[in-house]
Amino acid sequence: MTNPTVTGRTTIMSLFLLFLLAIFGTAPAASAAENETIQAVHFSSAELVRGVPPGWVLDRKAGTVNLRLEKAGEDFIVHLVSDRKSSFGIKRELHVDLREYPFLNWRWKAVRLPRGGDVRKATTDDQAVQLYVAFTSTGFPAVLNTPTIGYVWDNEAPRGWTGRSDQIGGGKLRYVVLRNKADSVGEWYAESRNIQEDFRKLFRDLKGFDAVTYGIQLHINSQYTKSGAEGCIGDVYFSRHDTRGMTASAPFPVLR
Numbered sequence: 001m002t003n004p005t006v007t008g009r010t011t012i013m014s015l016f017l018l019f020l021l022a023i024f025g026t027a028p029a030a031s032a033a034e035n036e037t038i039q040a041v042h043f044s045s046a047e048l049v050r051g052v053p054p055g056w057v058l059d060r061k062a063g064t065v066n067l068r069l070e071k072a073g074e075d076f077i078v079h080l081v082s083d084r085k086s087s088f089g090i091k092r093e094l095h096v097d098l099r100e101y102p103f104l105n106w107r108w109k110a111v112r113l114p115r116g117g118d119v120r121k122a123t124t125d126d127q128a129v130q131l132y133v134a135f136t137s138t139g140f141p142a143v144l145n146t147p148t149i150g151y152v153w154d155n156e157a158p159r160g161w162t163g164r165s166d167q168i169g170g171g172k173l174r175y176v177v178l179r180n181k182a183d184s185v186g187e188w189y190a191e192s193r194n195i196q197e198d199f200r201k202l203f204r205d206l207k208g209f210d211a212v213t214y215g216i217q218l219h220i221n222s223q224y225t226k227s228g229a230e231g232c233i234g235d236v237y238f239s240r241h242d243t244r245g246m247t248a249s250a251p252f253p254v255l256r
Helices: 004-024 027-034 195-202
Strands: 037-041 057-062 067-072 075-082 087-093 103-112 127-135 148-153 162-164 173-179 189-194 213-221 229-239
Touching (some): 037 103, 057 213, 103 127, 103 148, 103 195, 173 189
Parallel strands (some): 127 229, 148 173
Antiparallel strands (some): 037 229, 067 075, 075 229, 103 189, 103 229
């Protein structure tokens, strides 16, 4: 004879176990989805603290700082304006292992290009929008030994150009020109780069170096051409996969 008390307890326990499985059985999938990306630049409001977004540090090289956060779609973006003497940006520390998150994704817009800007020459090295990713220092002093990739929207340099910085002390800074004057000013562009591959090709001299990021910076300058520039950038994140299929698989030119 079946004990109704035992049967009731069994039914309750079975339902409880099914409830637990329903919750915890799907948790790993949700967690994995959440870990598909790492936000690098994301602002939820236009708030500035002492002139910069919370959690960021101002990096002023020269001239007047003109920076604000503006609503663009569902997010806020950084709007940078430089005059004929300006060079500034914002930066923050960020550690990302590119073996896990090899893709860098963002959107940007050039509003006004510096007249005659050309990243290939130190005397004209001005751009309306610049995105820099710095990596772990390889020696002392860190300022001269920090591998850095700069993705820039140039004026005169051809799209696809890559090279070392011509600035004094810029030996560990390598540029990638993604946009130039041939692209539409005032129009948003979405980018996706396999930054792990970019790092390997740009820094062939660093053998056995694990590409772990140290920080990220958004910058603008026009002090060399003395002309002024304006640009916007936002929604920057690292991802495990190529989420936009824009430039990540494009052939990469030989470093010059």
